[in-house]
Amino acid sequence: MAKLKVALCGGGTGGHYYPILAVAQRLSEKFDTEFLYFTIAGRLDDKRVDQDFAEVKKIPLNVHGLIRPIYKPSNVGIVIKHLMQTRIVKKELQEFRPDFLFSSGGYISFPVVLAASKLNIPIYLHEQNALPGMANKKLAKYATAIFVSFKESIEKFGKFSHKARFTGNPVRRVYKNREEVFEELKFDMSKPLIVVMGGSQGSSFINKKMLELYELINSDKHDFQFLHITGRGEDPQKFEKYSFVKTFEYIYDLHEYVAKADLVISRGGATSIAEIVNYNRRAIVIPWNGAAENHQYHNAVILEKLGLGCVILEDAVTAELLLSRIVNSLSRKTSTIHVLKEPVELIIENIIREESR
Numbered sequence: 001m002a003k004l005k006v007a008l009c010g011g012g013t014g015g016h017y018y019p020i021l022a023v024a025q026r027l028s029e030k031f032d033t034e035f036l037y038f039t040i041a042g043r044l045d046d047k048r049v050d051q052d053f054a055e056v057k058k059i060p061l062n063v064h065g066l067i068r069p070i071y072k073p074s075n076v077g078i079v080i081k082h083l084m085q086t087r088i089v090k091k092e093l094q095e096f097r098p099d100f101l102f103s104s105g106g107y108i109s110f111p112v113v114l115a116a117s118k119l120n121i122p123i124y125l126h127e128q129n130a131l132p133g134m135a136n137k138k139l140a141k142y143a144t145a146i147f148v149s150f151k152e153s154i155e156k157f158g159k160f161s162h163k164a165r166f167t168g169n170p171v172r173r174v175y176k177n178r179e180e181v182f183e184e185l186k187f188d189m190s191k192p193l194i195v196v197m198g199g200s201q202g203s204s205f206i207n208k209k210m211l212e213l214y215e216l217i218n219s220d221k222h223d224f225q226f227l228h229i230t231g232r233g234e235d236p237q238k239f240e241k242y243s244f245v246k247t248f249e250y251i252y253d254l255h256e257y258v259a260k261a262d263l264v265i266s267r268g269g270a271t272s273i274a275e276i277v278n279y280n281r282r283a284i285v286i287p288w289n290g291a292a293e294n295h296q297y298h299n300a301v302i303l304e305k306l307g308l309g310c311v312i313l314e315d316a317v318t319a320e321l322l323l324s325r326i327v328n329s330l331s332r333k334t335s336t337i338h339v340l341k342e343p344v345e346l347i348i349e350n351i352i353r354e355e356s357r
């Protein structure tokens with residue numbers, strides 16, 4: 001059988017990159033695959049693609065996000081740069097001749113999707129957030145299908161809603177068991193594990209609030225153990241006096257720890273939320289109130305509706321409130337979500353169905 005050739009784009013942050021990785025890894029398990037990945041030069045996807053993919057050609061593009069509000073004059077230069085990148089993309093796609101393009105949105109998808117549409121390459125978009133991003137909404141007209149993570153987003157595609165299919169947000173496969181995770185962290189298996197993460201770049205707001213909480217816990221008697229992802233630029237020494245906290249700047253396979261956590265304290269980034277939902281974890285979500293159109297709040301509320309967690313708005317966060325929510329969450333039983341099929345399987349099934357028409 002001929003190789004399945006797939007062009008990919010989506011990155012910058014983990015929220016866009018990990019869903020692509022989850023789909024690509026599963027495609028490679030099922031088919032003989034070859035990938036062409038358009039990355040954002042210098043960003044997470046650009047740094048990781050060569051290590052995460054077996055057979056891949058990486059094309060870094062020199063693209064930047066638009067400055068909001070989007071009608072700023074400085075955006076004209078950015079748009080021109082994107083159009084220039086379209087030429088590079090077109091040449092690469094012509095050479096590689098992919099069976100289809102899979103894109104997880106974000107600004108890099110503009111030159112890539114536009115070039116693919118000019119070459120009549122089937123285009124599949126994935127939207128992680130409850131409120132679709134600008135790129136996916138603008139590019140919906142070129143798509144064969146749009147996979148959405150929340151049912152609520154289908155109607156947000158307006159006249160292209162008929163292309164949207166609810167699949168969920170694909171998450172990376174988990175390989176480690178609970179013993180392995182606790183062993184690696186040198187944590188006690190009889191005590192709860194709480195994973196703290198502020199999205200793929202960390203959150204200084206969450207770090208600050210958690211430090212206040214750790215101070216409170218220090219003077220109280222609790223058995224919690226925290227794996228805390230600080231992000232770059234945070235001083236690890238601030239956390240050293242708390243023996244029940246282990247910090248890391250970044251861990252590439254954080255999903256393995258999320259999957260085994262008794263509780264997750266997180267921002268409302270769509271892929272973090274997807275991991276909490278798919279691994280059926282409990283969570284306390286503090287949405288970042290600077291997210292475009294407040295989309296993190298909308299992601300978080302859906303998780304709350306599923307009975308998997310509670311949302312605390314930034315203005316309301318105090319150490320005392322966090323502590324009471326932690327105690328409360330850990331004392332409750334999780335409601336089990338019945339995921340009929342994994343998002344990654346649903347996406348692949350849909351693509352195969354479309355491609356064999």
Ligand SMILES: CC(=O)N[C@H]1[C@@H](OP(=O)(O)OP(=O)(O)OC[C@H]2O[C@@H](n3ccc(=O)[nH]c3=O)[C@H](O)[C@@H]2O)O[C@H](CO)[C@@H](O)[C@@H]1O
Nearest residue numbers: 013014015018128199200250251252254255269270271272
């Ligand atoms: C600041 C920002 O622009 N955030 C957006 C970004 O999220 P951002 O990329 O920050 O975060 P998400 O929460 O969506 O995803 C984070 C991903 O990174 C992983 N991870 C994180 C830390 C770590 O050390 N190791 C690790 O593997 C998590 O397990 C998860 O898979 O894209 C998301 C999806 O479009 C949006 O919903 C977010 O609003």
